[in-house]
Amino acid sequence: xxxxxxxxxxxxxxxxxxxxxxxxxxxxxxxxxxxxxxxxxxxxxxxxxxxxxxxxxxxxxxxxxxxxxxxxxxxxxxxxxxxxxxxxxxxxxxxxxxxxxxxxxxxxxxxxxxxxxxxxxxxxxxxxxxxxxxxxxxxxxxxxxxxxxxxxxxxxxxxxxxxxxxxxxxxxxxxxxxxxxxxxxxxxxxxxxxxxxxxxxxxxxxxxxxxxxxxxxxxxxxxxxxxxxxxxxxxxxxxxxxxxxxxxxxxxxxxxxxxxxxxxxxxxxxxxxxxxxxxxxxxxxxxxxxxxxxxxxxxxxxxxxxxxxxxxxxxxxxxxxxxxxxxxxxxxxxxxxxxxxxxxxxxxxxxxxxxxxxxxxxxxxxxxxxxxxxxxxxxxxxxxxxxxxxxxxxxxxxx
Numbered sequence: 001x002x003x004x005x006x007x008x009x010x011x012x013x014x015x016x017x018x019x020x021x022x023x024x025x026x027x028x029x030x031x032x033x034x035x036x037x038x039x040x041x042x043x044x045x046x047x048x049x050x051x052x053x054x055x056x057x058x059x060x061x062x063x064x065x066x067x068x069x070x071x072x073x074x075x076x077x078x079x080x081x082x083x084x085x086x087x088x089x090x091x092x093x094x095x096x097x098x099x100x101x102x103x104x105x106x107x108x109x110x111x112x113x114x115x116x117x118x119x120x121x122x123x124x125x126x127x128x129x130x131x132x133x134x135x136x137x138x139x140x141x142x143x144x145x146x147x148x149x150x151x152x153x154x155x156x157x158x159x160x161x162x163x164x165x166x167x168x169x170x171x172x173x174x175x176x177x178x179x180x181x182x183x184x185x186x187x188x189x190x191x192x193x194x195x196x197x198x199x200x201x202x203x204x205x206x207x208x209x210x211x212x213x214x215x216x217x218x219x220x221x222x223x224x225x226x227x228x229x230x231x232x233x234x235x236x237x238x239x240x241x242x243x244x245x246x247x248x249x250x251x252x253x254x255x256x257x258x259x260x261x262x263x264x265x266x267x268x269x270x271x272x273x274x275x276x277x278x279x280x281x282x283x284x285x286x287x288x289x290x291x292x293x294x295x296x297x298x299x300x301x302x303x304x305x306x307x308x309x310x311x312x313x314x315x316x317x318x319x320x321x322x323x324x325x326x327x328x329x330x331x332x333x334x335x336x337x338x339x340x341x342x343x344x345x346x347x348x349x350x351x352x353x354x355x356x357x358x359x360x361x362x363x364x365x366x367x368x369x370x371x372x373x374x375x376x377x378x379x380x381x382x383x384x385x386x387x388x389x390x391x392x393x394x395x396x397x398x399x
Contacts, residue, residue: 009054016063019045023066026074027116030105031081039074042067046292053296057370061293068253068285069123076260080105080112083119084129123249126224132248135226146215146222153227154208157201162380164198166395168373175373175396179363180355192354195362195371200229203247236346238317238353250289254282279315287311294365303364310361317353 026038173183211225234245258278290307
């Protein structure tokens with residue numbers, strides 16, 4: 001059957017290309033009040049996908065994941081006047097005065113396309129003035145060292161992905177579609193870890209692959225490729241988990257909307273109320289993005305997304321741990337406990353929190369079959385049992 005790109009299922013190739021082109025063109029064109037009109041076709045296309053499309057879970061998430069960035073780039077931010085690279089073309093770090101004295105809006109179309117492409121493909125703003133603080137100063141490893149480390153990380157991610165796939169085939173919450181909340185206490189605690197490993201490894205694999213190719217060919221530098229996810233030290237609290245531990249691909253676009261709302265409400269930039277508005281806005285928009293991305297596949301089976309609730313209660317977890325830390329500090333308990341014990345307790349707290357809350361979002365997807373294990377080959381099984389292939393239901397205790 002010939003490929004028809006002008007369809008809404010299974011992947012709307014032509015429409016996604018048009019969708020992406022509208023965002024990209026809005027970044028390339030020079031500052032103009034009419035630039036905001038590029039957002040109109042984005043809404044129209046998204047509405048069509050939402051109500052007429054038959055796209056799957058990952059397709060829909062990719063589509064709606066771009067909406068906050070599009071809103072930021074087109075509606076909230078004058079990108080060519082407010083976004084600046086931290087270095088020039090030779091790699092020399094620019095002073096603050098130099099960044100603002102070289103606006104890209106006066107450059108040629110070709111340079112603006114190159115500039116926009118860098119911004120478009122760099123969701124975390126690595127090398128840009130708006131990058132997250134902990135990603136601005138990175139270790140400049142030699143190319144050979146970096147490539148060796150990335151290859152090792154790529155192999156590790158492959159093994160973790162294999163392990164997560166086996167977990168999904170073994171855990172009745174996934175393989176029998178019971179859901180995390182209905183598979184028993186032990187599985188409920190294990191399931192968030194298994195899901196996180198699966199998602200993190202799946203996202204890291206293309207990241208590591210692209211970094212190896214780009215650096216090996218001299219298209220970018222090692223410092224342009226910090227890891228997508230943090231380490232154990234970054235998941236010792238719910239706040240740290242969302243601020244550093246989990247990927248920050250939506251961080252800039254979500255925080256831009258919180259900043260806009262705080263400014264609209266005329267709140268002091270560094271006040272606690274402004275911080276609360278920033279946090280709540282970010283989680284609401286994140287929940288909305290996931291809700292829209294899940295609505296298309298879940299609607300086919302008559303299920304409803306729990307993403308708005310899941311992300312909506314994350315500020316509650318942050319508030320609870322902040323209150324606990326405040327009371328512990330007042331009581332002098334913070335200085336009495338060893339740092340290692342504090343981190344261990346933090347890890348336990350984060351695990352308990354997500355064991356309680358993650359099923360709200362994931363269980364509808366699990367029961368709809370969107371999180372079924374689909375990889376039927378395994379290196380681990382080849383070493384363990386001598387066979388690459390995985391039969392349907394082979395490891396599931398409920399089948």
